[in-house]
Amino acid sequence: MLKKKPSAILNQDKNKENELIERLIENKDLAYETLVRQYSVRMYTTARRFFYTDDDAQECLQKAFIQVFKNISSFKKNSQLSTWLHRITVNEALMMLRQKKRQNTTSLEVFSQRYNEYGERTVFADELGNNLEDTLSNNIEVLFEKSEAKLSLSEIIYQLPEKYCNVILLRDIQEMNTKETAEILAVSEASVKTQLHRARLLLRAILEQEDRASIESNWKVN
Amino acid sequence: MLMIKRLMTQHMPGMLTCEEVDGFLYDFHEGNLSYLEKFTFKLHLSMCRECRDYVEGYVNAIRIYQAGFIKTNQSTKIPEDLMQAILKSRTSK
Numbered sequence: 017m018l019k020k021k022p023s024a025i026l027n028q029d030k031n032k033e034n035e036l037i038e039r040l041i042e043n044k045d046l047a048y049e050t051l052v053r054q055y056s057v058r059m060y061t062t063a064r065r066f067f068y069t070d071d072d073a074q075e076c077l078q079k080a081f082i083q084v085f086k087n088i089s090s091f092k093k094n095s096q097l098s099t100w101l102h103r104i105t106v107n108e109a110l111m112m113l114r115q116k117k118r119q120n121t122t123s124l125e126v127f128s129q130r131y132n133e134y135g136e137r138t139v140f141a142d143e144l145g146n147n148l149e150d151t152l153s154n155n156i157e158v159l160f161e162k163s164e165a166k167l168s169l170s171e172i173i174y175q176l177p178e179k180y181c182n183v184i185l186l187r188d189i190q191e192m193n194t195k196e197t198a199e200i201l202a203v204s205e206a207s208v209k210t211q212l213h214r215a216r217l218l219l220r221a222i223l224e225q226e227d228r229a230s231i232e233s234n235w236k237v238n
Numbered sequence: 239m240l241m242i243k244r245l246m247t248q249h250m251p252g253m254l255t256c257e258e259v260d261g262f263l264y265d266f267h268e269g270n271l272s273y274l275e276k277f278t279f280k281l282h283l284s285m286c287r288e289c290r291d292y293v294e295g296y297v298n299a300i301r302i303y304q305a306g307f308i309k310t311n312q313s314t315k316i317p318e319d320l321m322q323a324i325l326k327s328r329t330s331k
Contacts, residue, residue: 052324056316064314065307074320078327085328134244135255136288169306188300189307213264220299 033097040088052081058098059105065189066109068170080108106190106200110182113174172222180215187212246285254282259289263296 039047056077063076083104091100173184179201186197187208198205246253254262262279265271271279283290 048328049325052321056321056324057314060316061314074317077316078320078324081324082327135257136244169303173303184303188304209264216296216300219303220295223299223302224295 034093037088037091037093037097041091048085051084055098055101056081059101062102062105062190063109066106066113066185072112076105076109076112079112080105083108103200106186106192109185110200113181113185114178116174172219176215176218179211180218183208183211184215184219188216252278254278256282256286256289256292259283259286259293263293266293267297267300 036047036050040051059080060073060077063080064070064073067073067076080101084101087104091097173181175181176184182201183197186192186200187194192200194205194208198208201208203211259279259282262271262275266276266279283293
């Protein structure tokens with residue numbers, strides 16, 4: 017039996033997708049059911065990478081579909097449906113994270129790598145020259161309001177300042193490229209690079225302070 | 239060793255300082271450095287233990303938190319009641 021060419025399969029998929037969109041715009045119940053059943057796993061996988069509990073990811077999925085239902089009439093037919101759904105899910109996840117986030121997130125933002133007059137690496141310090149190593153363990157406890165329990169990796173990421181948390185989740189966890197990340201966060205690609213680099217440096221500094229083995233064993237697998 | 243490193247970074251043409259290594263780190267990890275940039279970056283690492291540890295820590299940190307998130311992403315079954323709730327939310331809006 018002859019195999020179909022990939023482009024033919026792609027065209028067939030696109031035609032099916034266009035038919036589905038038309039039926040959605042016509043408000044056909046069956047079309048909505050098809051949409052939910054066909055795309056929910058993919059959207060859920062995206063949502064799940066933002067949250068460490070199934071409950072949060074499920075809430076995100078539900079909220080994302082509400083947005084889909086509201087906005088399906090404005091969907092541009094020349095766009096890819098899966099890309100549009102992914103974008104909506106990501107936006108909903110970021111919105112949920114924003115709502116969940118405490119306002120007084122980490123003061124670690126002021127920390128940066130310091131160098132001496134020869135450009136040699138010295139310490140990771142704040143603007144006043146306070147060494148991160150001296151203050152970090154205390155800061156983390158105050159900052160994350162966890163006096164006893166060790167932090168899980170996800171909690172550490174979520175407690176980073178919002179711009180760093182978002183960029184880590186989109187670039188390193190969702191593995192979106194710089195351009196897509198910049199579009200979603202409405203910042204320049206240069207900002208994405210700078211923020212991602214700083215976020216990684218912060219996480220590296222925090223992880224080095226925490227007992228890595230303990231973090232990995234405390235990782236919550238649901 | 240510190241003096242040798244300092245002499246090299248200050249007087250050897252093309253040698254990077256630790257600060258400059260930091261500036262290259264993001265693009266090194268992303269694989270965006272040119273051949274020459276990568277060469278000078280690695281040359282600095284070869285003689286600077288602090289930077290070697292620093293770069294290793296950076297790469298390890300990314301690996302650790304990525305691996306942690308991947309672990310939590312194995313459950314992708316959508317409960318039927320959630321599907322129904324989603325569909326119901328359309329008609330009840």
